[in-house]
Amino acid sequence: MGIRRHWGIENRLxxxxxxxxxxxxCPLKLAHAPEHWGLIRTWALNLFRLHGEVSITKAQRRVAHDIDALFLLIQ
Structure with missing residues (x-):
């Protein structure tokens, strides 16, 4: 059971x-930048999933070119 949980985390995150x-x-390797950007990426991933997005790639592309969709995502 522990192995399944591990691979679930590995595959979903x-x-x-x-x-x-x-x-x-990521070219940012100094100080706490990688840690902070990792938190931002996790936050974005959770927002996409919270809004029912199945494909993170498609969701990312959609909000990258539509500022209104981006603001709806974070409201």
Whole structure:
């Protein structure tokens, strides 16, 4: 059971942050910047999921070009 929980977390959080948000490619490596940006990415991921988005990639593209959709997401 513990292994399933581990892979559930890996697939729903870490993989998305690594692949969709390209967290490993982030050029910010000094001080607390990686930690802060990691929190921002997790916050964004949770907002997308809270609003029922199935594809994080499609949701990210949608709000990237529509400021009204972005504001609706954070209200």
């Amino acid at each position: 870490h993989w998305v942050k690594d692949v969709v948000f390209r967290e490993d490619d």
